[in-house]
Amino acid sequence: MQLRFVASLVGTLAVALSPHVAQAQAGDTLAKAKSSGIIVLGVRESSGALSYHLGGGQYAGFHVEICQRIAEDIEKAAGRKVEVRYVPVSSESRMGDLTSGKIDLSCGSATNTTARQQEVGFLNTTFVEEARIAVKANSGIRSITQLHGKTLVTTRGTTTVQHLRRHERGAGIKFKELYGKDHADSFRQLASGKADAFLMDRSILAGNIATAANPADFTIVDEPLSLEPIAIMIRKDDAGLRKLGNETIARLISSGEMARLWDKWFMQPIPPANRSVGLPLSEATKAVWADPNDKPMEQYRRR
Incomplete structure (x- = not known):
């Protein structure tokens, strides 16, 4: 009886602990x-x-x-x-x-x-990385200060818009925000004209421009928002x-x-x-x- 009780107790403890062991692993x-x-x-x-x-x-x-x-x-x-x-x-x-x-x-x-x-x-x-802004090459936008009154897109779940708001040259700038479900979606909104600028990491902007149908249609503004x-x-x-x-x-x-x-x-x-x-x-x-x-x-x- 005592041996069976001990065996049963050990088995019960093993079952009780197994989720915690799995979680730890x-x-x-x-x-x-x-x-x-x-x-x-x-x-x-x-x-x-x-x-x-x-x-x-x-x-x-x-x-x-x-x-x-x-x-x-x-x-x-x-x-x-x-x-x-x-x-x-x-x-x-x-x-x-x-x-x-x-x-x-x-x-x-x-x-x-x-x-x-x-x-x-x-x-x-x-x-x-440097957070920057991609725009259409013919947009005339070459500075953060020119974003006032514009529509900006960034990717949902990222921090780029906060960088713009914290940037000293972004103080007082008012703009409309759009959010893409992923970086490709954000870039599509820039390409289609729904957004005037795409705020994101420079490498991501450059990568999306490189795979566009006409890369020369886009440019990255030479003004970093942050180092990341x-x-x-x-x-x-x-x-x-x-x-x-x-x-x-x-x-x-x-x-x-x-x-x-x-x-x-x-x-x-x-x-x-x-x-x-x-x-x-x-x-x-x-x-x-x-x-x-x-x-x-x-x-x-x-x-």
Whole structure:
């Protein structure tokens, strides 16, 4: 009787604890990959040359390729074959998809901010971005001050409009706001004339212009709104993945592979249109590669 009671108690405790064990493992990507043999990358469908859909379930881009290198190192750490799966996410859904366990890394275009750090974690910065404005080349808009009374579009779930409002030259400017469901939708609203300007990261603007039917119809205003550290998002307390991912990034930088990836995705012709984004490596990005860190945007000097 006593032995049966002990066995029953152990079984009851195991059942009671199993959800908590599963939840803990869901937050530990390396343990999850080792047990399930699966790693899930959250990817974007139109984030310029960072992450975009090629069709047929294939995704490509600078951040996608970095995430693939991280996945290769996860496979080595797991000591088994690990299948890489791709799940499209949006600016709105990406953090929720990450914290819920739907994806393991968010491989799009995420700015590291102190507010976001309350919910998710970030690997070391892969490049420093500038928020800018794309307009039609014949619009005559060449300055932030010329946006007064205009209609601006940005992508839902991003922070670009807040940057404009905080910018000293944006003080007092009144404008109508539109929101695209993704970056491609925002760009379509600019192209169709529904919006006079598209506010977003320079690389995303350049990527969408490069794939437009007539790239010469558009231009990026040469006036940055902010400096933003762009990084791959992970779950907040996923210490094992943070260490491994940062080691992967450090190796890519020290070996020169990171610079080659930048050249591949931002300076060379890329599919499907086989056009170059034409975005040279910035001095700010070179500086962060020389001193890898995960500092949030608030620690960067505003222009």
